[in-house]
Amino acid sequence: MSITYIEAIKQAQDECLAEDDSVFIYGQDIGNFGGAFKATQGLKKKYPDRVLDAPISEDAMIGVAIGAAINGMKPIIEMQFADFSTVGFNQIVNNAATHYFRTGVPVPMTVRLPSGGTPGSGPFHSQCLESIYSHYPGLVVMTPATIEDAYYMLKEAVQMPDPVIYCEHKFLYRWLKADKLGEPDLPINKARVVRSGKHATIVTYSAMVHEAVRAADALKEESDWDIEVVDLRMVKPIDIDTVLASIARTGRVLVLGEGFPWGGIVAEVVKQIVADGFHLLDAAPKTLNSKDTPIPFHPKLWSTHRPTPQSIAQAMRELLHQ
Numbered sequence: 001m002s003i004t005y006i007e008a009i010k011q012a013q014d015e016c017l018a019e020d021d022s023v024f025i026y027g028q029d030i031g032n033f034g035g036a037f038k039a040t041q042g043l044k045k046k047y048p049d050r051v052l053d054a055p056i057s058e059d060a061m062i063g064v065a066i067g068a069a070i071n072g073m074k075p076i077i078e079m080q081f082a083d084f085s086t087v088g089f090n091q092i093v094n095n096a097a098t099h100y101f102r103t104g105v106p107v108p109m110t111v112r113l114p115s116g117g118t119p120g121s122g123p124f125h126s127q128c129l130e131s132i133y134s135h136y137p138g139l140v141v142m143t144p145a146t147i148e149d150a151y152y153m154l155k156e157a158v159q160m161p162d163p164v165i166y167c168e169h170k171f172l173y174r175w176l177k178a179d180k181l182g183e184p185d186l187p188i189n190k191a192r193v194v195r196s197g198k199h200a201t202i203v204t205y206s207a208m209v210h211e212a213v214r215a216a217d218a219l220k221e222e223s224d225w226d227i228e229v230v231d232l233r234m235v236k237p238i239d240i241d242t243v244l245a246s247i248a249r250t251g252r253v254l255v256l257g258e259g260f261p262w263g264g265i266v267a268e269v270v271k272q273i274v275a276d277g278f279h280l281l282d283a284a285p286k287t288l289n290s291k292d293t294p295i296p297f298h299p300k301l302w303s304t305h306r307p308t309p310q311s312i313a314q315a316m317r318e319l320l321h322q
Contacts, residue, residue, distance in 0.1 A: 003181055006173040008151040009039050009112075011181075013076060016158045017047045020074060023158060024050035026061060027078030027112075036080045037114060037173055058084050062091035062111070069109040070099065074158055082113035082167065083127045096163040097138035106161035110154070115143075116169040116207055116258055117290075117306055119299035126295040126302075128206070128257070131264035133165040134236035140164045141236035142188070145209040147176055149233060152184045169207040176210075189234055191242035197228035200252035200320055203243050203269055205232040208256050208307060215312035222313075225320060235265045243269065244277040251282035252319050258306055261289035283322035288315045 003011075016023045024047075025040055031053045034041030044051040054061045058079065065075040079085045085092070092111065099107045117126035134141045140162050144150045150168060157164040186192055195213055202212040209231045216227035230246050232238060247253050253273060257266040270285045290306045 002177045002179055003147060004174050005147050005150050005168070005176040006037060006039055008147045008181060009154060009168060010041065010043070012151045012154040013040065014043060014046070016074075016076070016155060017043065017050055020158075022072060023074045023076065024052060024068070025076045025078060026052045026054050026065060028054050028056055028080050030054075030078050035078055037170065039078065039112070058088035059091055062088035062096065065109045065111075066091060066096050066099070066107055069096075069107045069163075070105050074108045075110070076158060077109065077111045079111065079113050081125045082115040082129050083124055085111065085113055085129065092133070092163070092165075093136045093139070097136045099138075100162070101138060107163045108159070108161050109163045110157045111163070111165050112154075113165060113167050114170050115167040116171055117295055117302060118171050119302055120297055121170075121295070122297040123294040128167070128259035130165070130167045130206075130235050131259050134265060134268070138162065139236060140234070141167065142234050143167045143169075143206040144233065145169070145172070145206050145231050147178045148182045148184065151181055153188050153233070156188050167206060171207045172210075186233075189237065189239060191233055191239040192231045193228060193242070193246060194231050195227065195229040197226035198250055199225045199227060200254065200316060201228045201230060201243075201246040201250045202254050202256055202312070202316070203230045203232065203246070204256035205235055205265070206258065208258050211307060211309050212256055212312055214309035215316060218309060218313050219316055225316070227316060232265075232269075238269060238272065240269075240272045240276060243273065244280065247273065247277055247280045251280065252322075253281070254286045254288060254312070254315055254319055256288045256307060256312060258290055261287070261292050264289065283319060286315055286319045288312060
C-alpha cells in the first residue's frame with residue numbers, strides 16, 4: 001500500500017495527537033470536513049476535543065495558538081492556503097517570533113502553510129511565503145520536499161520550543177507517492193544531496209527539488225552533463241556547509257526557487273555562497289525564480305511563470321558554457 005505526501009502529513013499529526021496530550025490542531029473546516037486538502041480527515045472522531053474548527057480569522061487563530069503555547073500546549077495551526085497567513089502576519093512575526101526573546105517563555109507552535117502553485121490556482125492561492133517568514137528572527141522555516149521529510153520534519157516541528165513555519169507544497173500532496181514511509185536519514189537542519197554530480201550544482205528546496213532532478217536527468221541524457229542537486233530542506237536556518245561542499249566538487253551553482261525573485265531565499269543562498277565560497281566558483285552563481293508578476297490563473301501562463309524542467313535545463317546550459 002502506497003503513501004502520499006498529504007497522507008504522511010496526516011499520519012504525523014495523528015501520531016503527535018496520540019503521543020502528547022498537549023498537542024491540538026486548530027483551523028478552518030478541519031473537523032468533520034477534514035480540512036481543505038483533507039490533511040485532518042478522520043482525526044476529529046479520534047480526538048474530538050483536540051481537533052478544533054476555527055473562525056475565518058487567521059489573526060484570531062494565531063492569537064489563540066500563541067496564548068495556548070505559552071501556557072504549555074503545542075498547537076498545530078492549519079492555514080487553508082499559505083497566502084491567507086498574511087492576515088495573521090502581525091501575530092506571527094511580532095508576537096510569536098519575539099516572545100521568547102522578550103520574556104524567556106517559549107512558543108512551541110507549528111503553522112502549516114499549504115504553499116506553492118497548482119494549475120489554475122491564481123494569485124491568491126499559489127504563493128510561496130517562506131522568504132517573508134525567514135526574514136524574522138525567532139522563526140524556524142521548514143520546506144519538506146519528500147514524503148519522509150513531510151512526516152519526520154512535522155513531528156519534530158511540533159516538539160520544538162520555537163514557532164515553526166511549515167511550508168508543505170500543494171503540488172506534492174497527491175502527486176508524490178512512495179511504497180512505504182522510509183527511515184529518517186538526516187537531522188532536520190542538514191541539507192540533502194539528492195543527486196550526485198560533478199559539472200554543476202543546483203541548490204533548491206520544496207517542489208523545485210523534483211523539477212531540478214528532472215532537468216538534471218534531461219541534461220545527462222542530452223549532453224552527458226552530471227548535475228548535482230542539493231535539497232535545503234530547511235530555509236531558516238540554512239545548512240550552507242553542505243552547499244559549499246557541493247560547489248567544491250562542481251565549481252558552478254544555480255540556485256533555484258519557486259518564490260518571487262526579489263529579496264528571497266535564492267538571493268540569501270547566493271549571498272552566503274559568495275561570502276564564504278567565492279574561491280570555489282569557476283563561474284558566477286546563477287539564479288532562477290518565478291517571474292516578478294502576480295501568479296496567473298491560466299495553466300499555460302502558470303507553466304511559463306514558474307521554473308520548469310525546461311527552463312531549469314536552459315539556465316544550466318548557460319551556466320555550463322560560461
